Amino acid sequence: TIDVFGNEQSTTTNNSNTNKNSKKPNFEDVYMLKIDIIQPLFGNIIFSLEKNFTNRFGAELSAGPTLSTALSDLAKLFDEFSGAEKGESDFGLYYGAQIKYYTDSYYSPEGFYCGLGFRQSTLKWKELPTLQFIDYSAKETKITEFLRITLGYTGIYDRFVSDWYLGIGIRQNTKSYYSYSSTIYPDKTSKAIGFTFGYKLGISF
Secondary structure, eight states, X not given: OBOTTSOBOOOOOSHHHHHHHSOOOXXXXXXXXXXXXXXXXXXXOOEXXXXXXXXXXXXXXXXXXXXXXXXXXXXXXXXXXXXXXXXXXXXEEEEEEEEEEESOTTTTTSEEEEEEEEEEEEEEEOOXXXXXXXXXXXXXXXXXXXXXXXXXEEEEETTEEEEEEEEEEEEEEEEEEXXXXXXXXXXXXXXXXXXXXXXXXXXXX
């Protein structure tokens, strides 16, 4: 450029420095398929599929079978349904979903995240032989968590995915019964604050 005296003058702009120092989100479309390796201890075999839609938000869908385990039965000793006899467990289903917010927009979906969603696990029980002379037995147990908040961390190493999390939500326990007498036993429901934790391993693609 030329100044008011007619002399050439070199000017520098801050655009290059600004672009160099600024961090632009490095968004990459990623799918992650994971399995929780801790939750089977509590009766849930959970497979999850996660996808990031922007550099800040993603969604995760989870599903799998629910089983009766020694640890899950032990946990039920502390609720109001522990008095019912149980036959052989039949089958069960777990499913859930959550929206995730990634705290680091540059490296997402890696790093810390916060999730909001729900989950439900249901386990059905077979009827007991009537020769046991009991009035009722468990028919179905259902655990539902509403407004579930999850805090966790996801690491991606090449294509290997590591994801640990802690969750808290409003938990509703519901149980229905088989009746072996003229008495009808209504469903029982209770609500409490539920805590969960887990560790997922998987692959990204």
